[in-house]
Amino acid sequence: MAYNYEFETTVLGGLPILVKFNMAPAEPDVGFMNDYVDEYEICSTKTGKPLGDWISRRIDQAKEEDKLIAEMFEHVEGVAEQAAYDAAESRADYYNW
Numbered sequence: 001m002a003y004n005y006e007f008e009t010t011v012l013g014g015l016p017i018l019v020k021f022n023m024a025p026a027e028p029d030v031g032f033m034n035d036y037v038d039e040y041e042i043c044s045t046k047t048g049k050p051l052g053d054w055i056s057r058r059i060d061q062a063k064e065e066d067k068l069i070a071e072m073f074e075h076v077e078g079v080a081e082q083a084a085y086d087a088a089e090s091r092a093d094y095y096n097w
Contacts, residue, residue: 007075008045011064017051018043021072037072 003020010016021040026032042055059065 003039003041005072005075005079007071009068009071011055011059011068012062016045017055018045018048019068019072023072023076035073035076037069040068040072 004022006018006020008016008018019040020043022038024032024036024038026034026036042051042059043049044051059068
């Protein structure tokens with residue numbers, strides 16, 4: 001599956017991971033009032049390959065999944081801010097050439 005976003009972070013006291021995920025838009029007609037993480041996969045930072053269910057179970061046991069999902073939202077927000085900045089810079093370059 002192709003994911004729209006990815007970033008590196010640490011979990012479980014410092015284990016580096018690569019998180020690949022998709023965001024889905026709000027769907028008020030089915031009760032999702034805000035955007036949400038549709039699917040995500042936890043991968044190795046070295047190979048980019050999925051680490052498997054064991055890491056998800058450990059994150060769940062450590063109650064770190066909410067933190068991880070919050071980081072996903074922060075990443076998407078940062079990507080959107082950077083895209084807006086880049087678009088503004090592009091317009092400025094166009095009009096000031």
